[in-house]
Amino acid sequence: MSEPRKILVTSALPYANGPIHLGHMLEHIQTDIWVRFQNSMGNMCTYVCADDTHGTAVMLRAEKEGKTPEDHIKAMQEEHVRDFRGFLIDHHNYYSTHSEENRYFAELIYTRLKTNGHISTRTIRQLFDPEKEIFLADRFVKGTCPKCGSEDQYGDACEVCSATYEPNELVNPKSVYTGATPVEKESEHYFFTLPEFQGMLREWTRSGTLQDSVANKLAEWLDAELQEWDVSRDAPYFGFEIPDAPGKYFYVWLDAPIGYMASFKNLCDRRDDLEFDEYWKKDSKAELYHFIGKDIINFHALFWPAMLDSADFRKPDGVFAHGYITVNGEKMSKSRGTFIMAKTYLEHLNPEYLRYYYAAKLGAGVEDIDLSLTDFAQRVNSDLVGKVINIASRCAGFIKKGGGSLSDNVAEPEMLAAFQQAGIDIAGAYERREFSKAIREIMALADRANEYIQSKAPWVMSKEEGREQEVQDVCSMGIHLFRLIAIYLGPVLPAMSDKVKAFLNVDSLNFTDRETVLTGHAINKFKPLLTRIEMTQIDDLIEASKEDAAAEAKPGPKAAEKKKAESKQDKPEEGSQEIEFGDFAKVDLRVARVIEADHVEGADKLLKLKLDVGNGETRQVFSGIKSHYQPEDLTGKNVVLVYNLKPRKMRFGVSEGMVLAAGGGDELWVMEADSAVKPGTKIS
RNA sequence: GGCUAUGUAGCUCAGUUGGUUAGAGCACAGCAUUCAUAAUGCUGGAGUCGCUGGUUCAAGUCCAGCCAUAGCCA
Numbered sequence: 001m002s003e004p005r006k007i008l009v010t011s012a013l014p015y016a017n018g019p020i021h022l023g024h025m026l027e028h029i030q031t032d033i034w035v036r037f038q039n040s041m042g043n044m045c046t047y048v049c050a051d052d053t054h055g056t057a058v059m060l061r062a063e064k065e066g067k068t069p070e071d072h073i074k075a076m077q078e079e080h081v082r083d084f085r086g087f088l089i090d091h092h093n094y095y096s097t098h099s100e101e102n103r104y105f106a107e108l109i110y111t112r113l114k115t116n117g118h119i120s121t122r123t124i125r126q127l128f129d130p131e132k133e134i135f136l137a138d139r140f141v142k143g144t145c146p147k148c149g150s151e152d153q154y155g156d157a158c159e160v161c162s163a164t165y166e167p168n169e170l171v172n173p174k175s176v177y178t179g180a181t182p183v184e185k186e187s188e189h190y191f192f193t194l195p196e197f198q199g200m201l202r203e204w205t206r207s208g209t210l211q212d213s214v215a216n217k218l219a220e221w222l223d224a225e226l227q228e229w230d231v232s233r234d235a236p237y238f239g240f241e242i243p244d245a246p247g248k249y250f251y252v253w254l255d256a257p258i259g260y261m262a263s264f265k266n267l268c269d270r271r272d273d274l275e276f277d278e279y280w281k282k283d284s285k286a287e288l289y290h291f292i293g294k295d296i297i298n299f300h301a302l303f304w305p306a307m308l309d310s311a312d313f314r315k316p317d318g319v320f321a322h323g324y325i326t327v328n329g330e331k332m333s334k335s336r337g338t339f340i341m342a343k344t345y346l347e348h349l350n351p352e353y354l355r356y357y358y359a360a361k362l363g364a365g366v367e368d369i370d371l372s373l374t375d376f377a378q379r380v381n382s383d384l385v386g387k388v389i390n391i392a393s394r395c396a397g398f399i400k401k402g403g404g405s406l407s408d409n410v411a412e413p414e415m416l417a418a419f420q421q422a423g424i425d426i427a428g429a430y431e432r433r434e435f436s437k438a439i440r441e442i443m444a445l446a447d448r449a450n451e452y453i454q455s456k457a458p459w460v461m462s463k464e465e466g467r468e469q470e471v472q473d474v475c476s477m478g479i480h481l482f483r484l485i486a487i488y489l490g491p492v493l494p495a496m497s498d499k500v501k502a503f504l505n506v507d508s509l510n511f512t513d514r515e516t517v518l519t520g521h522a523i524n525k526f527k528p529l530l531t532r533i534e535m536t537q538i539d540d541l542i543e544a545s546k547e548d549a550a551a552e553a554k555p556g557p558k559a560a561e562k563k564k565a566e567s568k569q570d571k572p573e574e575g576s577q578e579i580e581f582g583d584f585a586k587v588d589l590r591v592a593r594v595i596e597a598d599h600v601e602g603a604d605k606l607l608k609l610k611l612d613v614g615n616g617e618t619r620q621v622f623s624g625i626k627s628h629y630q631p632e633d634l635t636g637k638n639v640v641l642v643y644n645l646k647p648r649k650m651r652f653g654v655s656e657g658m659v660l661a662a663g664g665g666d667e668l669w670v671m672e673a674d675s676a677v678k679p680g681t682k683i684s
Numbered sequence: 685g686g687c688u689a690u691g692u693a694g695c696u697c698a699g700u701u702g703g704u705u706a707g708a709g710c711a712c713a714g715c716a717u718u719c720a721u722a723a724u725g726c727u728g729g730a731g732u733c734g735c736u737g738g739u740u741c742a743a744g745u746c747c748a749g750c751c752a753u754a755g756c757c758a
Contacts, residue, residue: 217688298758367690368754375696378710386723394720450724459719528721
């Protein structure tokens, strides 16, 4: 056997601003399976992670909760650790970016960058909240889009027309903290001179470190011009102050990946068999891999290797991006109850179900993974309970009757050899992170094992005199096959693996054990290894998730500086929050009569309506109902208009109000008022 | 708008460098079996491989355009 590989693996650091949900779990389950597989193969694979604790969002969250940031991140970390443990994620260390080790490495790396001339400074003008005395990141300013006139848009891009711009270009900008009108203020910022690494990055991104599609994607930037990266933020900021730069702090994304080093260093200090330099020095022979979500590729495949390069550390051998989780084919949604927290899941279902299902669907690519809940239940039940566990379950009784020990004979040596041989392909699939392929092959083995037992029908033989040994041989063979399948599933199902060890009376079920055969070996009584999923459990989980979402009061601005890390999946979707009567009373609803309705040139979804709103006044309203209504269907109808909605400039003209409709998606009905009602009548 | 992906049976997905009648699991139907957590085995129906063109003796696979979906644009 070749020399064991020394491998260091990380999952992206969860942000200390919210709970772990099933999206996070995809990444940690993927990483954990890979790490367990490596160790099962006899390699020395270390897995570290940490909470990402810095930044404005954490600072404000703590402030809102009336805590210090330190107290807040400590509580968060405890929660995160508990959730990961619940899902059997075996981080060898789970640390924090708010640690002395991380401060040390952040300062060290920064100092080296600076010494190498890779830090430049220049003064930038930025919006500033004069009430709260804080600089405003793009997402903390809202106003009217300068391109299309849409209201209430973030400072970096318009969600309506997709224009991108600078926050100071917004019309009528407001701070999301205080509502104050921001002022422009100058500040000196520190920049990392990324363009100097263009050549290195071009080569590095194409050297097998990244998935092809990711490398293609990055080529967009690398073939164009890279920009310098702003790595400083002004006080007040929760983070590390930049050496020799009072009032300036490292941007959270500078010290976040350094957290991988800090966590590993912290572990090395407690372990005799791990040495930091062996893994991080420039010419390290150890392997380093980062598992991340596809949303944070830039940070890990551009900024991070460039920083490491300048600071004279080794670069990663691989950055592996995965896609997002959808539930029942759609984005996780709070109101639908599919925004599922790790904690809530664990209160209803066994973590290994999810580990198995994710594994069964994960490939090496960046495609999104759909958690289809009915498929989930069916697949887990039929694969794990119906096929795999059934093999042991149907053989164990006969073995017990025969004395409790496996036969000295191997009934089907060729079949056994084929099962052992299959381990090579399966290992290859795990290694390449093609877990779904590994699972397919394992399930094919389980099918073959069941076919074998079926064809031999030991229950028939057991009724015939003198065939006792044959029964033992066949059922022992079944157990041998089961054991191999359990070995192959071990990285995915560690808790079940432990139960199988107890059943088979063995100490280990590693890939390296697959050549041995338990002939003549005494085994223990079979106990159920896993129970089936009931659909009611899933229904309960969805219900509980809806309650979670409702309980989570969401006043105040959504802290969003870490939007890249938290991204869409964390975006609150309004459920049905209670409102005061006063809130409702603000909406002026009136009956309006459609005078004209027309198609809009160039618009896929819109119809242009001319409405009589009483007192001789008419309004022009654009309504996204083209897919369900023809203009002639609407003319002459009385509809419900939001009379006091702010006019909104759209590409095709100004829309002065909004027509109410029920439904959405496949079904949509415009709300109509009785034809007897006069246009302009108020609705209350 | 530009870019990166995805689109194959009711559902979830495989389909290697283009090569015979396009596969699996689940679900469904029938039969067998009853050792097993009603698990298992056998048989079967089911697909215009998003659409339209093109290259080729041959296209799910290559090329172009279009449509839909998702994401990215620091």
